Amino acid sequence: MxxxxxxxxxxxxxxxxxxxxxxxxxxxxxxxxxxxxxxxxxxxxxxxxxxxxxxxxxxxxxxxxxxxxxxxxxxxxxxxxxxxxxxxxxxxxxxxxxxxxxxxxxxxxxxxxxxxxxxxxxxxxxxxxxxxxxxxxxxxxxxxxxxxxxxxxxxxxxxxxxxxxxxxxxxxxxxxxxxxxxxxxxxxxxxxxxxxxxxxxxGARPDAAKPERSAKRLRGARGLMQPVLVAAGVGVAVGALDLLVMAFAGQRRYGDDVVAWVLAALSVGSAVGGLLNGAVDWRTSARVRLPLLACGLGLTLAVAGLAPGLGVLTVTVACAGLFIAPALTTSYLIADESAPPGFRTQAGAWVNTAVNAGGSAGSAAVGVLVAHLPLGVCFAASGAVTLTAGAASLWGARGVATSAAAADRGVSAGA
CATH class of the missing domain: 1.20.1250.20 (MFS general substrate transporter like domains)
Known part of the structure; x- marks a missing residue:
């Protein structure tokens, strides 16, 4: 095919x-x-x-x-x-x-x-x-x-x-x-x-490949941890932003239509970032780029909390959007590469699930935080979660590389 x-x-x-x-x-x-x-x-x-x-x-x-x-x-x-x-x-x-x-x-x-x-x-x-x-x-x-x-x-x-x-x-x-x-x-x-x-x-048929060695199956599961973790962090950022922008507009007595325009800027930024990311022939591997994208999103989200007015917030949110589609696209690529035979659709679905679950968690958590903390702190807390997911995924990527090398040596020795 x-x-x-x-x-x-x-x-x-x-x-x-x-x-x-x-x-x-x-x-x-x-x-x-x-x-x-x-x-x-x-x-x-x-x-x-x-x-x-x-x-x-x-x-x-x-x-x-x-x-x-x-x-x-x-x-x-x-x-x-x-x-x-x-x-x-x-x-x-x-x-x-x-x-x-x-x-x-x-x-x-x-x-x-x-x-x-x-x-x-x-x-x-x-x-x-x-x-x-x-x-x-x-x-x-x-x-x-x-x-x-x-x-x-x-x-x-x-x-x-x-x-x-x-x-x-x-x-x-x-x-x-x-x-x-x-x-x-x-x-x-x-x-x-x-x-x-x-x-x-x-013409597609279920994968009829023989079951892989347990080491390879384990490596595939470990390989999915990084994209799933980052996807969850991106979901938290997106879910949090919806409520944070609404709270920002409410505190400054802007109209409800302002929220739609700011979130539209987020989508435009995401679309531009996704197109640029797809058009570049990257020399660094996807597993190296993914944590950087997540950290960039987390930092930009935290900076958005310092916006003095609507214009700066809109520009900052659009900049945050530049990282969203590239992070998710890269997550899907890594998930596909990590998926063992017969698991490819499920691998992509786990990334989807992580994004949606992260979005729900982000919305719920920010809904509670906004009622008790300054808005700038809520922006920073949301960004910190995404930043932590990116940093943790970088550590996970090193573990995958180490386990992959060890598994390959073990398979070669047993051949």
Whole structure:
């Protein structure tokens, strides 16, 4: 399923690989559902029950199921192949979202039923992102092209999560919020079917390689510790920033629209950083770059707490964004390199899980800190967590290199 490098490595060259555009765009249609579904579910449940508390509880249950079961869903893809695993997940997910949309279409829906449907839907989102990255890895032989593919994938995913709420907002002019939930169901079903219909995905089979030696399996698990740790630290930073920017605007009596603009600057910075990172032919290894990116994000986040006004905060937040997409892209690359046969989709899913879990933890922790500490201290504390994750991952990377060398010597001696 691999293809040779088609000339000079560039983003355009990635999309010129046979079937790359068809497969990638189909995956993006399905993944757009993840950009629309959260705000659509929150608004539809709020409208149906008239309670923000119920909406918050339903969203927490939905998010918890989505995050906690992500590695398990990815394991099914690795074990049974994309077509056999993704289609049932997508249909179950779309069906439950459709039921949720129908129940919440008009006010007065039972809260327990809404919660049950949300929990059920959260168990089945197909892991299109990790599967697409696994497809990139099998499709591209050139490591430089793979780096650009991951960069392009990361930036477009960022844009999907920015554009998703805008699409739902536009839809609300003509339809109730539940229509956004129905749209999310349609997107994931259509995108997944188109994705698995691509020849490079339809022909994929579960990895039938013989089990690796225990030393190699252990090395793969250790290799995942660094990208998962950094991804969690990045998640903490992003989750914390959402609330910190809101608190900053509230303390200085700015309007709510200011928060949207500052967070948009974060997304723009992340997109620019991701494109630049993917376009550079790095001479240093990914395991060396990753801790530096995490530390850069942590330090910039801490500095943002010193901003005297909105302009400086916006610029600083945009600078923080420059590290986000590169850190996540590099995490995915390392996870893919570390994954033993039959574990590639799961490796990417663990990075996804770490980001989401870190984001939830960051939001929860900052929500408590803001009520008791000065805002500058909250910025510094959030940055310190990400900085610590980066520093700890640097130590972990040295351990992986040492264990890899020892394992290789052991395998050679036993051959």
């Amino acid at each position: 691999s293809a040779p490098s088609p000339g000079r490595p560039s983003y355009a060259a990635v999309l010129r690989v046979p079937y790359a555009r068809r497969t990638f765009f189909a995956a993006l249609v399905g993944r757009l559902s993840y950009g629309t579904v959260s705000i659509a579910v929150m608004l539809s449940v709020t409208r149906a029950t008239g309670s923000y508390a119920v909406a918050g509880t339903v969203m927490a249950l939905f998010g918890a199921m989505t995050v906690l079961l992500s590695p398990l869903r990815a394991a099914f893809v690795d074990r049974y192949g994309p077509r056999r695993a993704l289609i049932p997940m997508a249909l179950a997910y779309a069906g439950l979202l459709t039921a949720l949309a129908a129940v919440s279409w008009r006010p007065g829906a039972p809260a327990l039923l809404l919660g049950a449907l949300a929990v059920g839907a959260g168990a089945f989102p197909p892991p299109l992102g990790p599967t697409m990255r696994a497809v990139w890895s099998g499709l591209l032989d050139d490591q430089r092209l793979l780096q650009r593919a991951y960069g392009l994938d990361g930036v477009t995913e960022e844009l999907l999560f920015v554009s998703g709420p805008l699409i739902v907002g536009a839809l609300l002019r003509w339809a109730p919020p539940a229509a956004g939930v129905a749209l999310s169901a349609l997107l994931v079903a259509a995108g997944t079917v188109a994705f698995v219909s691509s020849p490079v995905v339809a």
